[in-house]
Amino acid sequence: MHPSIPGTTPDTSSTTARSHPKHLKRFIIGSVAVLSITGLVAGGAFAVQSAADSRERVAATRALTDSTGLQRDQLGAYAGIAEAHTDKTASSTLAEANQVLASTEGKADASALTAVSSSLASFESMPIDLVVELTIETQTETAALSAAAAEADRVAAEAAAEAAAAAEAARQATLATTNTPAGAKAFAQSLASSNYGWGSDQFSCLNQLWQKESNWNYQAYNSSGATGIPQALPGSKMASAGNDWATNAATQVTWGLGYIKESRYGTPCAAWAHSQANNWY
Template sequence: MAIIAGSVLAISGLAVGAGFAGQAAAATQARVSATSELADSTGLHREQLSAYSAVAKAHVDNTASTTLNEANQVIAASQNKVDASSLAAVASSLASYEVLPLDEITSLTAQTKAETAAVSAATAEADRAAAEAVAAAAAQAAAAEAARAQTLAAGNTPAGARATAQAMASSQYGWGSDQFSCLNQLWQKESEWKFDAVNSNGGATGIPQALPGNKMATAGSDWATNATTQIAWGLGYIKASSYGTPCAAWSHSQANNWY
Protein backbone atom coordinates (compact mmCIF):
# COMPACT_ATOMS: atom_id res chain seq x y z
CA MET A 1 0.00 0.00 0.00
CA ALA A 2 2.85 2.40 0.80
CA ILE A 3 4.46 1.64 -2.48
CA ILE A 4 1.20 2.33 -4.30
CA ALA A 5 0.71 5.62 -2.41
CA GLY A 6 4.25 6.71 -3.22
CA SER A 7 3.66 5.94 -6.84
CA VAL A 8 0.50 8.00 -6.81
CA LEU A 9 2.33 10.98 -5.25
CA ALA A 10 5.16 10.70 -7.77
CA ILE A 11 2.69 10.62 -10.61
CA SER A 12 0.82 13.62 -9.16
CA GLY A 13 4.07 15.53 -8.80
CA LEU A 14 4.94 14.84 -12.38
CA ALA A 15 1.51 16.04 -13.42
CA VAL A 16 1.83 19.32 -11.45
CA GLY A 17 5.33 19.87 -12.78
CA ALA A 18 4.12 19.29 -16.25
CA GLY A 19 1.34 21.82 -15.64
CA PHE A 20 3.81 24.53 -14.54
CA ALA A 21 6.04 23.75 -17.45
CA GLY A 22 3.07 24.10 -19.74
CA GLN A 23 2.14 27.50 -18.30
CA ALA A 24 5.72 28.77 -18.65
CA ALA A 25 5.85 27.58 -22.21
CA ALA A 26 2.56 29.32 -22.94
CA ALA A 27 3.82 32.61 -21.43
CA THR A 28 7.02 32.37 -23.43
CA GLN A 29 5.06 31.68 -26.57
CA ALA A 30 2.84 34.72 -25.83
CA ARG A 31 5.88 36.93 -25.48
CA VAL A 32 7.30 35.57 -28.70
CA SER A 33 3.98 36.19 -30.45
CA ALA A 34 3.78 39.75 -29.12
CA THR A 35 7.32 40.43 -30.21
CA SER A 36 6.53 39.02 -33.63
CA GLU A 37 3.45 41.20 -33.96
CA LEU A 38 5.42 44.27 -32.91
CA ALA A 39 8.19 43.42 -35.32
CA ASP A 40 5.67 42.94 -38.11
CA SER A 41 3.88 46.26 -37.35
CA THR A 42 7.08 48.33 -37.20
CA GLY A 43 8.90 46.58 -39.98
CA LEU A 44 11.83 46.02 -37.65
CA HIS A 45 13.59 42.82 -36.76
CA ARG A 46 13.29 41.60 -33.22
CA GLU A 47 16.83 42.66 -32.36
CA GLN A 48 16.04 46.18 -33.56
CA LEU A 49 13.08 46.77 -31.25
CA SER A 50 15.13 47.87 -28.23
CA ALA A 51 17.08 50.31 -30.41
CA TYR A 52 13.79 51.61 -31.82
CA SER A 53 12.49 52.33 -28.32
CA ALA A 54 15.66 54.21 -27.48
CA VAL A 55 15.35 56.31 -30.64
CA ALA A 56 11.71 57.07 -29.89
CA LYS A 57 12.60 58.16 -26.36
CA ALA A 58 15.42 60.37 -27.65
CA HIS A 59 13.10 61.99 -30.21
CA VAL A 60 10.40 62.72 -27.62
CA ASP A 61 12.99 64.11 -25.19
CA ASN A 62 14.51 66.32 -27.87
CA THR A 63 11.10 67.73 -28.77
CA ALA A 64 10.36 68.34 -25.10
CA SER A 65 13.70 70.10 -24.61
CA THR A 66 13.16 72.36 -27.62
CA THR A 67 9.61 73.15 -26.51
CA LEU A 68 10.80 73.93 -22.99
CA ASN A 69 13.48 76.32 -24.25
CA GLU A 70 10.96 78.17 -26.39
CA ALA A 71 8.56 78.39 -23.45
CA ASN A 72 11.24 79.84 -21.17
CA GLN A 73 12.13 82.47 -23.77
CA VAL A 74 8.49 83.49 -24.11
CA ILE A 75 8.08 83.61 -20.32
CA ALA A 76 11.09 85.93 -20.08
CA ALA A 77 9.75 88.16 -22.86
CA SER A 78 6.33 88.38 -21.21
CA GLN A 79 7.58 89.79 -17.90
CA ASN A 80 5.52 92.79 -16.74
CA LYS A 81 3.40 92.50 -19.88
CA VAL A 82 0.99 89.56 -19.63
CA ASP A 83 0.10 86.74 -17.23
CA ALA A 84 2.26 83.71 -18.05
CA SER A 85 1.51 81.71 -14.90
CA SER A 86 -0.26 78.89 -16.76
CA LEU A 87 2.65 78.51 -19.14
CA ALA A 88 5.12 78.58 -16.26
CA ALA A 89 3.19 75.82 -14.48
CA VAL A 90 3.04 73.41 -17.42
CA ALA A 91 6.66 74.19 -18.36
CA SER A 92 7.68 73.37 -14.81
CA SER A 93 6.05 69.96 -15.16
CA LEU A 94 7.68 69.35 -18.54
CA ALA A 95 11.09 70.18 -17.06
CA SER A 96 11.12 66.66 -15.58
CA TYR A 97 10.74 65.05 -19.02
CA GLU A 98 13.85 62.87 -18.62
CA VAL A 99 12.15 60.75 -15.94
CA LEU A 100 8.57 60.85 -17.20
CA PRO A 101 6.75 58.18 -19.27
CA LEU A 102 6.62 58.82 -23.01
CA ASP A 103 2.87 59.39 -23.14
CA GLU A 104 3.04 61.97 -20.32
CA ILE A 105 5.96 63.77 -21.98
CA THR A 106 4.01 63.92 -25.23
CA SER A 107 0.94 65.32 -23.48
CA LEU A 108 2.90 67.95 -21.53
CA THR A 109 4.80 68.95 -24.66
CA ALA A 110 1.55 69.57 -26.51
CA GLN A 111 0.14 71.60 -23.61
CA THR A 112 3.34 73.64 -23.36
CA LYS A 113 3.30 74.40 -27.07
CA ALA A 114 -0.29 75.61 -26.88
CA GLU A 115 0.37 77.81 -23.83
CA THR A 116 3.54 79.16 -25.43
CA ALA A 117 1.65 80.19 -28.54
CA ALA A 118 -1.05 81.90 -26.46
CA VAL A 119 1.40 83.84 -24.27
CA SER A 120 3.53 84.76 -27.27
CA ALA A 121 0.49 86.21 -29.05
CA ALA A 122 -0.59 88.11 -25.94
CA THR A 123 2.90 89.51 -25.48
CA ALA A 124 3.04 90.63 -29.10
CA GLU A 125 -0.30 92.41 -28.64
CA ALA A 126 0.97 94.06 -25.45
CA ASP A 127 4.09 95.21 -27.27
CA ARG A 128 1.98 96.59 -30.11
CA ALA A 129 -0.26 98.49 -27.70
CA ALA A 130 2.77 99.86 -25.83
CA ALA A 131 4.35 100.99 -29.09
CA GLU A 132 1.13 102.71 -30.09
CA ALA A 133 0.97 104.45 -26.71
CA VAL A 134 4.56 105.67 -27.07
CA ALA A 135 3.87 106.87 -30.59
CA ALA A 136 0.71 108.66 -29.45
CA ALA A 137 2.57 110.33 -26.58
CA ALA A 138 5.33 111.39 -28.94
CA ALA A 139 2.79 112.77 -31.39
CA GLN A 140 1.04 114.64 -28.60
CA ALA A 141 4.33 116.07 -27.36
CA ALA A 142 5.27 117.07 -30.90
CA ALA A 143 1.89 118.75 -31.38
CA ALA A 144 2.28 120.61 -28.09
CA GLU A 145 5.76 121.72 -29.06
CA ALA A 146 4.53 122.83 -32.46
CA ALA A 147 1.73 124.80 -30.83
CA ARG A 148 4.17 126.37 -28.38
CA ALA A 149 6.52 127.26 -31.21
CA GLN A 150 3.63 128.75 -33.18
CA THR A 151 2.50 130.77 -30.17
CA LEU A 152 6.04 131.95 -29.55
CA ALA A 153 6.50 132.93 -33.18
CA ALA A 154 3.22 134.85 -33.18
CA GLY A 155 4.11 136.54 -29.90
CA ASN A 156 7.54 137.50 -31.19
CA THR A 157 6.16 139.60 -34.03
CA PRO A 158 5.86 143.37 -33.33
CA ALA A 159 2.07 143.10 -33.46
CA GLY A 160 2.06 140.09 -31.17
CA ALA A 161 4.44 141.77 -28.73
CA ARG A 162 2.24 144.89 -28.59
CA ALA A 163 -0.85 142.78 -27.83
CA THR A 164 1.03 140.91 -25.10
CA ALA A 165 2.35 144.14 -23.57
CA GLN A 166 -1.07 145.79 -23.54
CA ALA A 167 -2.64 142.76 -21.83
CA MET A 168 0.13 142.46 -19.24
CA ALA A 169 0.19 146.22 -18.52
CA SER A 170 -3.54 146.11 -17.80
CA SER A 171 -3.75 142.83 -15.86
CA GLN A 172 -0.56 143.15 -13.82
CA TYR A 173 -0.20 146.92 -13.28
CA GLY A 174 -3.63 148.36 -13.95
CA TRP A 175 -2.34 150.63 -16.71
CA GLY A 176 -5.02 151.60 -19.22
CA SER A 177 -4.94 152.65 -22.84
CA ASP A 178 -3.36 156.04 -22.07
CA GLN A 179 -0.36 154.41 -20.43
CA PHE A 180 -0.12 151.83 -23.20
CA SER A 181 -0.07 154.62 -25.77
CA CYS A 182 3.03 156.01 -24.04
CA LEU A 183 4.57 152.52 -23.80
CA ASN A 184 3.91 151.90 -27.47
CA GLN A 185 5.73 155.06 -28.48
CA LEU A 186 8.60 154.42 -26.05
CA TRP A 187 9.40 150.92 -27.24
CA GLN A 188 8.73 151.77 -30.87
CA LYS A 189 11.51 154.33 -30.54
CA GLU A 190 13.79 151.94 -28.65
CA SER A 191 13.45 148.74 -30.72
CA GLU A 192 10.49 148.97 -33.09
CA TRP A 193 9.06 146.19 -30.88
CA LYS A 194 11.61 143.71 -32.22
CA PHE A 195 12.66 141.04 -29.71
CA ASP A 196 16.00 140.53 -31.46
CA ALA A 197 16.91 144.23 -31.69
CA VAL A 198 20.46 145.07 -30.58
CA ASN A 199 21.83 148.63 -30.33
CA SER A 200 25.11 148.65 -32.21
CA ASN A 201 26.40 151.58 -30.19
CA GLY A 202 26.00 150.27 -26.66
CA GLY A 203 24.68 146.73 -26.94
CA ALA A 204 21.24 147.36 -25.45
CA THR A 205 19.06 144.38 -26.29
CA GLY A 206 15.49 143.38 -26.98
CA ILE A 207 12.19 145.24 -27.00
CA PRO A 208 12.86 147.29 -23.83
CA GLN A 209 16.57 147.70 -24.77
CA ALA A 210 18.00 146.33 -21.53
CA LEU A 211 21.68 147.06 -20.97
CA PRO A 212 23.20 144.59 -20.69
CA GLY A 213 20.66 142.26 -22.22
CA ASN A 214 21.19 139.47 -19.70
CA LYS A 215 19.53 141.62 -17.06
CA MET A 216 16.32 140.23 -18.46
CA ALA A 217 17.29 136.74 -17.25
CA THR A 218 15.58 137.67 -13.96
CA ALA A 219 12.30 137.35 -15.87
CA GLY A 220 13.20 134.09 -17.61
CA SER A 221 16.06 132.10 -19.06
CA ASP A 222 14.58 132.50 -22.53
CA TRP A 223 14.99 136.28 -22.43
CA ALA A 224 16.99 136.33 -25.68
CA THR A 225 14.32 134.54 -27.74
CA ASN A 226 10.97 135.29 -26.11
CA ALA A 227 9.29 138.69 -26.49
CA THR A 228 6.94 137.92 -23.59
CA THR A 229 9.87 137.47 -21.21
CA GLN A 230 11.38 140.76 -22.38
CA ILE A 231 8.08 142.56 -21.94
CA ALA A 232 7.65 141.16 -18.43
CA TRP A 233 11.10 142.46 -17.50
CA GLY A 234 10.54 145.83 -19.21
CA LEU A 235 7.24 146.53 -17.48
CA GLY A 236 8.75 145.57 -14.13
CA TYR A 237 11.71 147.85 -14.79
CA ILE A 238 9.46 150.84 -15.51
CA LYS A 239 7.30 150.16 -12.45
CA ALA A 240 10.28 149.75 -10.09
CA SER A 241 12.26 152.72 -11.46
CA SER A 242 11.82 156.37 -10.64
CA TYR A 243 9.44 156.67 -13.58
CA GLY A 244 6.76 154.46 -12.14
CA THR A 245 4.62 154.57 -15.29
CA PRO A 246 5.15 154.27 -19.04
CA CYS A 247 4.09 157.88 -19.63
CA ALA A 248 6.72 159.14 -17.16
CA ALA A 249 9.35 156.97 -18.85
CA TRP A 250 8.27 158.27 -22.26
CA SER A 251 8.55 161.87 -21.09
CA HIS A 252 12.10 161.20 -19.83
CA SER A 253 13.03 159.52 -23.11
CA GLN A 254 11.73 162.47 -25.12
CA ALA A 255 13.78 164.87 -23.00
CA ASN A 256 16.99 162.83 -22.70
CA ASN A 257 16.82 160.33 -25.58
CA TRP A 258 17.03 157.45 -23.15
CA TYR A 259 15.12 156.04 -20.20
Protein backbone atom coordinates in the same frame (compact mmCIF):
# COMPACT_ATOMS: atom_id res chain seq x y z
CA MET B 1 6.24 30.03 -13.84
CA HIS B 2 5.67 31.59 -17.22
CA PRO B 3 7.06 29.61 -20.12
CA SER B 4 10.39 30.91 -21.31
CA ILE B 5 10.55 32.55 -24.68
CA PRO B 6 13.67 31.94 -26.67
CA GLY B 7 15.95 34.94 -26.66
CA THR B 8 14.16 36.61 -23.75
CA THR B 9 14.32 36.68 -19.97
CA PRO B 10 11.11 36.04 -18.04
CA ASP B 11 9.67 39.22 -16.48
CA THR B 12 10.17 39.10 -12.70
CA SER B 13 9.06 42.58 -11.61
CA SER B 14 6.85 42.64 -8.56
CA THR B 15 4.57 45.38 -9.90
CA THR B 16 3.16 45.59 -13.40
CA ALA B 17 3.46 48.71 -15.45
CA ARG B 18 -0.27 48.84 -15.51
CA SER B 19 -0.53 49.13 -11.71
CA HIS B 20 2.17 51.90 -11.40
CA PRO B 21 1.77 54.13 -14.46
CA LYS B 22 3.72 56.97 -12.80
CA HIS B 23 7.00 55.08 -13.38
CA LEU B 24 6.36 55.33 -17.13
CA LYS B 25 5.04 58.88 -17.14
CA ARG B 26 7.59 60.50 -19.46
CA PHE B 27 9.10 57.63 -21.59
CA ILE B 28 8.29 58.51 -25.18
CA ILE B 29 10.17 58.88 -28.48
CA GLY B 30 8.57 61.07 -31.15
CA SER B 31 5.27 59.57 -32.27
CA VAL B 32 6.25 55.94 -31.42
CA ALA B 33 4.15 54.34 -28.69
CA VAL B 34 5.65 54.00 -25.20
CA LEU B 35 7.35 50.61 -24.80
CA SER B 36 6.76 48.65 -21.60
CA ILE B 37 10.30 47.76 -20.53
CA THR B 38 10.50 44.44 -18.75
CA GLY B 39 12.09 44.20 -15.36
CA LEU B 40 10.92 47.59 -13.97
CA VAL B 41 12.03 47.80 -10.34
CA ALA B 42 9.26 48.59 -7.85
CA GLY B 43 9.74 48.29 -4.08
CA GLY B 44 12.84 46.11 -4.50
CA ALA B 45 10.86 43.03 -5.69
CA PHE B 46 9.90 41.67 -9.13
CA ALA B 47 6.64 40.38 -10.61
CA VAL B 48 6.20 38.05 -13.57
CA GLN B 49 4.38 39.35 -16.62
CA SER B 50 2.15 37.10 -18.66
CA ALA B 51 3.65 35.23 -21.58
CA ALA B 52 1.38 37.07 -23.96
CA ASP B 53 2.50 40.49 -22.66
CA SER B 54 6.14 39.44 -22.90
CA ARG B 55 5.67 38.34 -26.47
CA GLU B 56 4.02 41.67 -27.34
CA ARG B 57 6.85 43.65 -25.75
CA VAL B 58 9.51 41.58 -27.46
CA ALA B 59 7.76 41.91 -30.80
CA ALA B 60 7.34 45.69 -30.38
CA THR B 61 10.97 46.11 -29.35
CA ARG B 62 12.18 44.01 -32.27
CA ALA B 63 10.00 45.96 -34.70
CA LEU B 64 11.28 49.28 -33.39
CA THR B 65 14.86 47.99 -33.46
CA ASP B 66 14.44 46.85 -37.06
CA SER B 67 12.89 50.15 -38.14
CA THR B 68 15.42 52.42 -36.40
CA GLY B 69 18.55 50.29 -36.35
CA LEU B 70 18.83 50.98 -32.58
CA GLN B 71 19.16 48.40 -29.84
CA ARG B 72 16.96 48.43 -26.79
CA ASP B 73 19.51 50.21 -24.59
CA GLN B 74 20.04 52.76 -27.34
CA LEU B 75 16.30 53.39 -27.50
CA GLY B 76 16.30 54.17 -23.79
CA ALA B 77 19.20 56.58 -24.21
CA TYR B 78 17.48 58.38 -27.05
CA ALA B 79 14.30 58.62 -24.96
CA GLY B 80 16.33 60.40 -22.26
CA ILE B 81 17.81 62.77 -24.82
CA ALA B 82 14.35 63.54 -26.19
CA GLU B 83 13.06 64.25 -22.69
CA ALA B 84 15.96 66.56 -21.89
CA HIS B 85 15.52 68.43 -25.17
CA THR B 86 11.80 68.83 -24.55
CA ASP B 87 12.40 70.18 -21.05
CA LYS B 88 15.05 72.60 -22.30
CA THR B 89 12.70 73.92 -24.98
CA ALA B 90 9.90 74.29 -22.44
CA SER B 91 12.20 76.17 -20.06
CA SER B 92 13.42 78.63 -22.72
CA THR B 93 9.84 79.10 -23.97
CA LEU B 94 8.72 79.96 -20.44
CA ALA B 95 11.58 82.44 -20.02
CA GLU B 96 10.64 84.21 -23.25
CA ALA B 97 6.95 84.25 -22.31
CA ASN B 98 7.72 85.82 -18.92
CA GLN B 99 9.91 88.44 -20.56
CA VAL B 100 7.18 89.35 -23.04
CA LEU B 101 4.58 89.48 -20.25
CA ALA B 102 6.77 91.91 -18.30
CA SER B 103 7.65 94.14 -21.26
CA THR B 104 4.11 94.38 -22.63
CA GLU B 105 2.24 94.94 -19.37
CA GLY B 106 -0.73 97.21 -19.89
CA LYS B 107 -0.36 97.29 -23.67
CA ALA B 108 -2.54 94.33 -24.67
CA ASP B 109 -4.65 91.50 -23.24
CA ALA B 110 -2.19 89.00 -21.76
CA SER B 111 -4.72 86.61 -20.18
CA ALA B 112 -4.25 83.82 -22.75
CA LEU B 113 -0.46 83.79 -22.44
CA THR B 114 -0.64 84.05 -18.66
CA ALA B 115 -2.91 81.02 -18.46
CA VAL B 116 -0.96 78.72 -20.78
CA SER B 117 2.45 79.70 -19.42
CA SER B 118 1.19 79.04 -15.89
CA SER B 119 0.25 75.53 -16.98
CA LEU B 120 3.60 74.97 -18.68
CA ALA B 121 5.44 76.01 -15.51
CA SER B 122 4.91 72.47 -14.16
CA PHE B 123 6.49 70.83 -17.21
CA GLU B 124 8.98 68.75 -15.20
CA SER B 125 6.16 66.61 -13.77
CA MET B 126 4.14 66.27 -16.99
CA PRO B 127 4.10 63.64 -19.71
CA ILE B 128 6.25 64.75 -22.62
CA ASP B 129 3.40 64.83 -25.12
CA LEU B 130 1.56 67.34 -22.89
CA VAL B 131 4.75 69.39 -22.45
CA VAL B 132 5.18 69.57 -26.22
CA GLU B 133 1.55 70.63 -26.67
CA LEU B 134 1.74 73.37 -24.02
CA THR B 135 5.14 74.56 -25.31
CA ILE B 136 3.75 75.08 -28.81
CA GLU B 137 0.67 76.85 -27.43
CA THR B 138 2.83 79.09 -25.24
CA GLN B 139 5.04 80.01 -28.21
CA THR B 140 1.93 80.86 -30.24
CA GLU B 141 0.45 83.06 -27.50
CA THR B 142 3.82 84.74 -26.91
CA ALA B 143 4.05 85.72 -30.56
CA ALA B 144 0.43 86.93 -30.53
CA LEU B 145 0.96 89.11 -27.46
CA SER B 146 4.18 90.55 -28.88
CA ALA B 147 2.37 91.47 -32.09
CA ALA B 148 -0.54 93.03 -30.19
CA ALA B 149 1.84 95.07 -28.02
CA ALA B 150 3.78 96.23 -31.08
CA GLU B 151 0.53 97.40 -32.66
CA ALA B 152 -0.39 99.22 -29.45
CA ASP B 153 3.01 100.92 -29.48
CA ARG B 154 2.50 101.95 -33.11
CA VAL B 155 -0.90 103.45 -32.37
CA ALA B 156 0.46 105.27 -29.29
CA ALA B 157 3.43 106.63 -31.25
CA GLU B 158 1.12 107.81 -34.01
CA ALA B 159 -1.13 109.57 -31.48
CA ALA B 160 1.88 111.17 -29.79
CA ALA B 161 3.18 112.40 -33.13
CA GLU B 162 -0.21 113.90 -33.95
CA ALA B 163 -0.38 115.59 -30.55
CA ALA B 164 3.14 116.98 -30.97
CA ALA B 165 2.27 118.28 -34.42
CA ALA B 166 -0.87 119.94 -33.07
CA ALA B 167 1.09 121.52 -30.21
CA GLU B 168 3.72 122.84 -32.61
CA ALA B 169 1.03 124.22 -34.90
CA ALA B 170 -0.53 126.02 -31.93
CA ARG B 171 2.87 127.35 -30.88
CA GLN B 172 3.57 128.66 -34.35
CA ALA B 173 0.14 130.31 -34.44
CA THR B 174 0.86 131.97 -31.10
CA LEU B 175 4.27 133.10 -32.31
CA ALA B 176 2.76 134.58 -35.43
CA THR B 177 0.57 136.74 -33.21
CA THR B 178 2.89 137.48 -30.30
CA ASN B 179 5.89 138.28 -32.47
CA THR B 180 4.18 141.36 -33.84
CA PRO B 181 4.50 144.66 -31.88
CA ALA B 182 0.77 144.66 -31.16
CA GLY B 183 0.84 141.03 -30.07
CA ALA B 184 3.88 141.59 -27.83
CA LYS B 185 2.17 144.58 -26.18
CA ALA B 186 -1.01 142.60 -25.55
CA PHE B 187 0.98 139.75 -24.02
CA ALA B 188 3.03 142.14 -21.86
CA GLN B 189 -0.06 143.94 -20.52
CA SER B 190 -1.74 140.64 -19.61
CA LEU B 191 1.38 139.22 -17.93
CA ALA B 192 2.12 142.44 -16.05
CA SER B 193 -1.37 142.36 -14.58
CA SER B 194 -1.60 138.64 -13.78
CA ASN B 195 1.95 138.12 -12.44
CA TYR B 196 2.78 141.47 -10.86
CA GLY B 197 -0.51 143.26 -10.29
CA TRP B 198 0.54 146.20 -12.46
CA GLY B 199 -2.38 148.14 -13.90
CA SER B 200 -2.79 150.44 -16.86
CA ASP B 201 -0.67 153.22 -15.32
CA GLN B 202 2.36 150.93 -15.05
CA PHE B 203 1.74 149.51 -18.48
CA SER B 204 1.71 153.03 -19.91
CA CYS B 205 5.23 153.52 -18.54
CA LEU B 206 6.30 150.09 -19.83
CA ASN B 207 4.92 150.86 -23.27
CA GLN B 208 6.93 154.10 -23.49
CA LEU B 209 10.07 152.43 -22.13
CA TRP B 210 10.15 149.56 -24.61
CA GLN B 211 8.92 151.72 -27.47
CA LYS B 212 12.04 153.81 -26.93
CA GLU B 213 14.32 150.76 -26.52
CA SER B 214 13.17 148.57 -29.43
CA ASN B 215 9.85 149.70 -30.89
CA TRP B 216 8.54 146.40 -29.46
CA ASN B 217 10.51 144.51 -32.12
CA TYR B 218 11.73 141.11 -30.87
CA GLN B 219 14.47 141.16 -33.54
CA ALA B 220 15.88 144.53 -32.44
CA TYR B 221 19.66 144.52 -32.01
CA ASN B 222 22.00 147.29 -30.87
CA SER B 223 25.67 147.49 -31.79
CA SER B 224 26.43 147.32 -28.08
CA GLY B 225 24.95 143.84 -28.03
CA ALA B 226 21.64 144.78 -26.47
CA THR B 227 18.97 142.48 -27.91
CA GLY B 228 15.23 142.10 -28.26
CA ILE B 229 12.25 144.01 -26.92
CA PRO B 230 13.74 144.77 -23.46
CA GLN B 231 17.24 145.26 -24.96
CA ALA B 232 18.91 142.72 -22.69
CA LEU B 233 22.70 143.02 -22.60
CA PRO B 234 23.81 140.49 -23.60
CA GLY B 235 20.79 138.92 -25.19
CA SER B 236 21.70 135.48 -23.85
CA LYS B 237 20.57 136.67 -20.39
CA MET B 238 17.03 136.00 -21.58
CA ALA B 239 17.76 132.27 -21.80
CA SER B 240 16.72 132.10 -18.14
CA ALA B 241 13.16 132.63 -19.37
CA GLY B 242 13.40 130.15 -22.25
CA ASN B 243 15.75 128.70 -24.81
CA ASP B 244 13.75 130.35 -27.58
CA TRP B 245 14.60 133.83 -26.35
CA ALA B 246 15.99 134.89 -29.75
CA THR B 247 12.83 133.97 -31.68
CA ASN B 248 9.95 134.39 -29.23
CA ALA B 249 8.67 137.81 -28.16
CA ALA B 250 6.75 136.23 -25.27
CA THR B 251 9.99 134.86 -23.81
CA GLN B 252 11.64 138.27 -24.11
CA VAL B 253 8.70 140.03 -22.46
CA THR B 254 8.64 137.47 -19.65
CA TRP B 255 12.31 138.05 -18.95
CA GLY B 256 12.01 141.84 -19.27
CA LEU B 257 9.17 142.12 -16.75
CA GLY B 258 11.06 139.90 -14.32
CA TYR B 259 14.17 142.04 -14.73
CA ILE B 260 12.27 145.24 -13.91
CA LYS B 261 10.61 143.68 -10.85
CA GLU B 262 13.83 142.19 -9.41
CA SER B 263 16.11 145.13 -10.27
CA ARG B 264 16.52 148.39 -8.34
CA TYR B 265 13.57 149.83 -10.24
CA GLY B 266 10.82 147.53 -9.00
CA THR B 267 8.17 148.95 -11.36
CA PRO B 268 7.96 149.96 -15.03
CA CYS B 269 7.35 153.62 -14.07
CA ALA B 270 10.55 153.71 -11.98
CA ALA B 271 12.48 152.13 -14.87
CA TRP B 272 10.99 154.66 -17.28
CA ALA B 273 11.93 157.58 -15.04
CA HIS B 274 15.52 156.33 -14.90
CA SER B 275 15.61 155.92 -18.66
CA GLN B 276 14.39 159.48 -19.19
CA ALA B 277 17.06 160.83 -16.85
CA ASN B 278 19.99 158.66 -18.03
CA ASN B 279 18.98 157.40 -21.46
CA TRP B 280 19.28 153.79 -20.30
CA TYR B 281 17.78 151.53 -17.66
